[in-house]
Amino acid sequence: MTMASYVFPQSSFGLSGKQILGSSFSAEYEVNPFNYLPIKDWGLSLKLGAEFNKSNTSNLYSVSIAKKISKHGFSARYTPEYQSDFLFRNGESIILSDSVQQNLESRFSYKELFGFGYSFDFSPSLTGGFSFRYFSEEFSAESLNPVISDTIYILRETTTEKINTWRGDFGFIFKPYDKLAVSLSSINLFSIGGNGLPENLKPYELKKPQAAQFGVYFTPSKNFGSEFIYETTGGIKAGSETSINLFGGRLTMGLNVYHDKFQQPYVSSIQPYTSFSAGLFDVSVTGLKYFSKRNTNYFFSKFSSEGISGVINNRYSSDKVMLTISFVLNTFKEKEVQLLYVKILRDIYPALADDYIDEPFAKGKVVNLTDKVIVVKPESKISKFNFEPVQSEAVTIMPHDTAEVNFYTITPASYSNNKAEILASDFYLLTGDDESDDQFQKPVLVQGINAWDGNVNRLKYFIKKDISAIGDTAKNILRENKTLLDTIPGMLSNFYKAKVIFNKIVKNLVYASDPRASADYVQFPTQTLKVKGGDCDDLSVLYCALLESIGIETALVDYRTSTDERHVNVLVNTALPPERAYLITGNDKKYFVRADEKGNLETWIFIEATALTDFNKSWEAGASKFQKEAIDNYGIAKGSVFIVDVD
Amino acid sequence: MKKIILLILFAASFITAQEFRVVKTSGTVKAQTDTKEEWSNIKTGDVLSSETVVLTSKNSSVVINAPFGNFTLKESSALALSRLKKMTLDELLLALAMEDVTNAKKNKNNGKSRSTAVYGTEIKNDDFLSQETNLGVKKLNGAVQLAEGGFIESAVIAARETFDKYPATKMFAQYRINFASLLADLKLYDEAYKDFDDITKLKLSDKEKLEVNTKLENLRKKISAKR
Numbered sequence: 001m002t003m004a005s006y007v008f009p010q011s012s013f014g015l016s017g018k019q020i021l022g023s024s025f026s027a028e029y030e031v032n033p034f035n036y037l038p039i040k041d042w043g044l045s046l047k048l049g050a051e052f053n054k055s056n057t058s059n060l061y062s063v064s065i066a067k068k069i070s071k072h073g074f075s076a077r078y079t080p081e082y083q084s085d086f087l088f089r090n091g092e093s094i095i096l097s098d099s100v101q102q103n104l105e106s107r108f109s110y111k112e113l114f115g116f117g118y119s120f121d122f123s124p125s126l127t128g129g130f131s132f133r134y135f136s137e138e139f140s141a142e143s144l145n146p147v148i149s150d151t152i153y154i155l156r157e158t159t160t161e162k163i164n165t166w167r168g169d170f171g172f173i174f175k176p177y178d179k180l181a182v183s184l185s186s187i188n189l190f191s192i193g194g195n196g197l198p199e200n201l202k203p204y205e206l207k208k209p210q211a212a213q214f215g216v217y218f219t220p221s222k223n224f225g226s227e228f229i230y231e232t233t234g235g236i237k238a239g240s241e242t243s244i245n246l247f248g249g250r251l252t253m254g255l256n257v258y259h260d261k262f263q264q265p266y267v268s269s270i271q272p273y274t275s276f277s278a279g280l281f282d283v284s285v286t287g288l289k290y291f292s293k294r295n296t297n298y299f300f301s302k303f304s305s306e307g308i309s310g311v312i313n314n315r316y317s318s319d320k321v322m323l324t325i326s327f328v329l330n331t332f333k334e335k336e337v338q339l340l341y342v343k344i345l346r347d348i349y350p351a352l353a354d355d356y357i358d359e360p361f362a363k364g365k366v367v368n369l370t371d372k373v374i375v376v377k378p379e380s381k382i383s384k385f386n387f388e389p390v391q392s393e394a395v396t397i398m399p400h401d402t403a404e405v406n407f408y409t410i411t412p413a414s415y416s417n418n419k420a421e422i423l424a425s426d427f428y429l430l431t432g433d434d435e436s437d438d439q440f441q442k443p444v445l446v447q448g449i450n451a452w453d454g455n456v457n458r459l460k461y462f463i464k465k466d467i468s469a470i471g472d473t474a475k476n477i478l479r480e481n482k483t484l485l486d487t488i489p490g491m492l493s494n495f496y497k498a499k500v501i502f503n504k505i506v507k508n509l510v511y512a513s514d515p516r517a518s519a520d521y522v523q524f525p526t527q528t529l530k531v532k533g534g535d536c537d538d539l540s541v542l543y544c545a546l547l548e549s550i551g552i553e554t555a556l557v558d559y560r561t562s563t564d565e566r567h568v569n570v571l572v573n574t575a576l577p578p579e580r581a582y583l584i585t586g587n588d589k590k591y592f593v594r595a596d597e598k599g600n601l602e603t604w605i606f607i608e609a610t611a612l613t614d615f616n617k618s619w620e621a622g623a624s625k626f627q628k629e630a631i632d633n634y635g636i637a638k639g640s641v642f643i644v645d646v647d
Numbered sequence: 648m649k650k651i652i653l654l655i656l657f658a659a660s661f662i663t664a665q666e667f668r669v670v671k672t673s674g675t676v677k678a679q680t681d682t683k684e685e686w687s688n689i690k691t692g693d694v695l696s697s698e699t700v701v702l703t704s705k706n707s708s709v710v711i712n713a714p715f716g717n718f719t720l721k722e723s724s725a726l727a728l729s730r731l732k733k734m735t736l737d738e739l740l741l742a743l744a745m746e747d748v749t750n751a752k753k754n755k756n757n758g759k760s761r762s763t764a765v766y767g768t769e770i771k772n773d774d775f776l777s778q779e780t781n782l783g784v785k786k787l788n789g790a791v792q793l794a795e796g797g798f799i800e801s802a803v804i805a806a807r808e809t810f811d812k813y814p815a816t817k818m819f820a821q822y823r824i825n826f827a828s829l830l831a832d833l834k835l836y837d838e839a840y841k842d843f844d845d846i847t848k849l850k851l852s853d854k855e856k857l858e859v860n861t862k863l864e865n866l867r868k869k870i871s872a873k874r
Contacts, residue, residue: 578814586684588782588812601814620682627682627698630745632729634738637745 011187012213012229012237013313015047015061016324017256017273017286019227019241020173021181021217025326027064027075027117030313031229031237033185033213034171035117035129037066037073042329049081049322057081061322066117073119073129082112082311088300090141104142104156106300108204111136112311130170135311137194138162139201161201165194167208173215183215187231207309209233234261239271249278263315264292280329286322294318336431337376337397339440340365342407344425347445348382349453351522352461353411360392360406364427364440368397376437377430380407382423385446387412389428405429418448452522452537456558456568459522459537460646463545463554466525470542471549473529477504478550494552495574495584495605501546502607502615509533509542511610539609540568544646547572557606557622558642559629569608569622571643576603590623667711667728669693674707674722697729702785718796725782726789727805734800736833742804743838746811783813787822794829803829820849824858831866836873840866 014028020036025043029035037043043066048059058081066075086108093103112135119129140160147155171185188208197205211233219225226240241254256271268291275284294316308314342364348356361380368374374397379389390409397403407427425444428436452459478485481500488496510533523531523538525545534542544554553573560566574584578593581603585591591603606622607615626641635641669676669689677686681698689695689709702725703709710719713731720726734742786809794802806826810817817823827842843863851859 578812581812582782586686587679587682590682591812593811593814623682624698634741634745637741 011211011231011233011235011310011313012215013258013310015049015286015288015312015320015322016284017239017254017271017288018252018275018284018324019217019225019239019254021219021225021227022241022252025064025066025328026324027062027066027077027115029077029115029117029131029133029169032117033129033131033169033187034127034173034183035073035075035119035131036127036173036183037068037075037119039066039068039328042067043075043326044329045077045324045326047322047324049320051318051320057083071121073117073121073127075117075131076114078114079112084110084308084311084314084316086303086316088303090300104144106139106141108303109138109140110206110308110311111138125175126172128170128172130168132166132168135165135167135206136162137165137204137206139197139204161197163194163197163205165206166192168192171213173217179219181215181217183213183217183229185213185215187211187213187233203304203307205307206311207307209309235259241273246276247278249276251276252284263290267291275324280327282324282326282328284322284324284326286320286324288320288322290317290319335437336368336370336374337429337437338367338369339427339429339438340367340402342427342440342442344442344444346453347447348385348409348411349447349451349458350385350411350415350417350449351452351465351524352458353465354461355458356409356411360408361444362407362425362427362442364405364407365402366395366397366405366429366438367402368399371399373398374431376403376405378405378407379428379430379436380409380425381428382409382425382444382446384421384423385412385415386410389426391430416449417446418450420445420447420451422446447520450521450523450527452520454520454566456556456566456642456644459541459556459568460544460644462522462524462541463548463646466545467549470525470529470545474501474546474549477501477546480504489583491576491580492574492583494572495576497550498547498552498572498574498605498607499615501550502543502618505529505542505546506612506614506618509539509612511535511539511612536568536610539612540570543570543607543609548646554646555604556644556646557626557630558644559625559635560640560642562640567625569606569610569625571604572607574603574605577601578603587623589627590619592626665697665714665732667695667697667699667713667731669695669709670712670717671710672707673709675704676707676709677702677704695728700725700727702782719792720789721792723785724788724792725785726793730790730793730801730805731798732801733798734804736800739800739803739833739835743807743835746807783809783816784819786813787816787819791822791825794825799829799833802826803833818849820846820851820855823849824855824862828862831862836866836869840870 012031014026014031016026016028018026020032022038025037025039026045045064047061049061050059061081062077062079064075064077066073088106089103090106093101095101112133115131115133117129117131119127121127138160140158142156142158145155145157147153167188169186169189171183173181173183175181188210191208194205211231213229213231215227215229217225217227223244224242229237236259237256239254239256241252243250243252252275254273257267258269258271259266260268269289271286271288273284273286275282308316342362344362346361348361364378366376375394376397377394378392381389386409392406392408395403395405422443423446424441427440427442429438431437452462477500478497484500485493485496512533513535522541523534525542528534528538528542540556544556547554555571557569557571558566576584578601581588581591591605593601594604595601605619606626608618608621608625611618611621629635630641669691672689672691676689678689678695679686679700680696686702689701701709701711701720703720703722705723708719708721710717718731787806790802790805790809793805803826806822823842823846827839827846830839830842840863843859843866846859
């Protein structure tokens with residue numbers, strides 16, 4: 001009877017030797033049964049090698065492929081050269097007729113043909129997965145059988161038995177910190193198949209000792225990493241690697257040492273390797289040196305008593321040299337920047353269109369995740385509001401630094417929704433091409449088209465939007481008054497144009513206070529003409545638009561009381577030099593003097609647009625209010641009266 | 648509490664609706680109220696509001712009773728009654744600050760050039776010079792009398808308003824020197840220096856040049872000592 005004194009060689013043995021937390025891909029389920037994939041999309045690996053003291057059937061050791069889909073990781077490998085063959089003389093021999101003695105042989109062949117792996121990222125720091133490996137074992141033995149017919153002769157026969165088995169393992173890898181990871185996985189957790197092997201061959205079956213494997217992976221810097229794996233059967237793998245930037249890529253050198261409880265010396269083998277990675281590929285050359293003598297002539301008795309448990313790493317395995325070529329293909333973009341947060345600075349008032357081009361409506365904080373300087377182009381798109389993303393100014397961010405980015409928006413010319421809505425706004429970060437590197441979504445309040453934020457500076461947007469539409473109305477009025485306008489001095493042209501336009505429109509307008517609160521609802525000039533009325537904002541906007549459409553400069557005067565009540569009226573630039581102001585008035589309270597950018601002094605007059613009687617009354621009312629609030633009460637200096645130029 | 652509020656409201660209405668009584672008139676004295684275009688003759692016993700501007704012709708004068716006492720406006724002068732009050736230095740500074748805002752150059756002039764062409768009725772330079780200068784000078788005279796009456800801050804503001812609205816009056820160097828000197832007297836050295844510096848651009852007599860340069864030198868010393 002053969003005694004089972006199993007050899008449990010180091011199971012955590014990868015032919016490439018590379019650490020699993022690296023960036024290259026190689027589906028080595030021996031060290032990575034939980035199928036941890038350091039890739040974002042596709043991984044492809046090709047392993048070529050040769051064994052010393054042994055002739056290889058093929059130099060192709062394995063072909064692996066992996067794909068990451070969101071949190072799911074899939075991998076598969078084909079391993080044609082993961083095999084160990086043993087040929088023994090079974091002690092019987094036959095002497096042929098030519099007196100040649102031939103020994104009878106037994107051949108044991110162990111192959112690992114392929115495997116599959118699956119993993120799931122439970123969180124950015126926790127991945128769990130499993131792997132299945134398919135093994136094929138073939139046992140053939142020669143025997144002599146006498147055949148009795150007319151003569152008696154000995155027939156040399158070969159008996160072959162074959163079994164196929166699946167082995168499965170699972171495990172977890174946990175990364176509590178960027179620099180540290182730990183893993184726990186099974187070794188030979190379960191095995192399926194392999195039944196029907198005759199009792200006499202069972203001692204030669206691949207051993208499947210069940211065990212557990214603990215790993216610790218430490219990468220204190222991007223230039224150095226080490227890992228330590230302990231198996232409960234006594235096997236140990238310890239390795240370190242260091243890397244440097246070279247020729248635009250990265251050169252890595254590492255060394256693993258292995259301990260097998262049943263192999264001598266204590267460190268049974270070493271595995272030096274070096275690799276170079278750049279861009280999408282990684283090439284590594286790995287050596288494997290066993291310190292105990294690798295027998296090429298095995299004693300059958302010893303083999304039959306101990307058997308083997310590993311196909312590529314067992315007491316009979318030879319020294320090897322491997323070439324591994326890996327490709328990491330990303331069909332989608334690697335994330336280089338991350339949007340940490342977005343803060344909405346203000347609601348969107350569609351009428352204040354240009355204001356959102358000049359001033360951002362949202363700000364975000366971005367972190368550069370890479371070691372290089374990144375230029376980020378922020379974009380935003382408000383659903384049902386923007387047709388296309390609106391790009392903001394690019395921001396340069398230093399490696400691993402953060403920066404603030406602004407988001408702007410544009411009101412489509414066709415936007416006409418008069419109700420406020422909360423809409424989803426998408427914020428994108430672009431780095432280099434048109435594909436978004438990161439994105440964020442936040443709700444934003446988009447007001448109706450007539451909404452106004454109460455800032456008189458921004459009333460000008462209501463004026464400007466309708467200038468072209470309102471121009472015809474203004475020109476028609478001027479045409480009606482052609483006779484008068486043709487006879488007045490040219491320098492009084494602005495004054496008289498302002499006068500005839502005002503006197504014409506007041507006939508059809510009524511003052512109506514805004515029931516929706518005048519501070520947040522303003523009519524566009526064409527709307528005011530259509531509904532034939534409005535409050536001070538609406539009437540001032542209409543009058544400014546009419547004058548601006550024919551080239552007369554206007555400004556708005558914003559009066560505020562201590563109780564925050566507001567009133568707006570209009571300033572009109574007569575373009576008269578103050579020396580000529582007496583031509584339009586004998587009262588110097590009815591105008592004030594402003595200098596243009598060239599220093600020319602011009603006479604501006606005040607018009608109270610809500611005094612819908614006639615031009616002179618409106619002028620007097622406007623002047624009186626300005627004199628009292630702005631001049632006598634120092635309103636302009638105290639900040640209770642503002643002058644806002646429309647253009 | 649209600650009583651206190653009523654009292655405050657009453658006091659406020661009293662202050663804002665200040666009245667001025669005409670004590671005596673001599674010659675032609677006219678008044679223009681608020682934003683009205685007309686100038687109307689006034690006579691002894693008339694009550695005027697603070698929004699009134701009083702104008703005296705040659706060889707005319709008016710005595711006005713104000714809350715602080717009587718004030719005589721001499722011949723060829725004009726005065727806004729709202730200026731007949733004691734201003735604090737803070738109010739003066741506010742008024743000066745306001746000047747900077749209202750006179751601030753606009754960012755854009757639309758590329759338009761100012762029309763100087765004359766169509767239709769011709770406007771003669773003589774007309775405007777006589778009209779503009781006449782009223783402007785009268786206002787400066789009124790401001791001078793305000794200063795003489797102790798209303799220095801009000802006088803400064805009245806003069807500056809006049810220089811602003813009647814630019815031709817800025818050519819009268821002696822008026823400019825007088826009012827710039829008032830600013831210096833009020834220890835507003837920076838403002839005074841700016842005015843004197845502007846005065847050097849006018850056509851000055853030798854005596855005026857000497858006076859302005861002396862003032863500038865003194866102000867320079869005071870400004871550097873202040874810093």
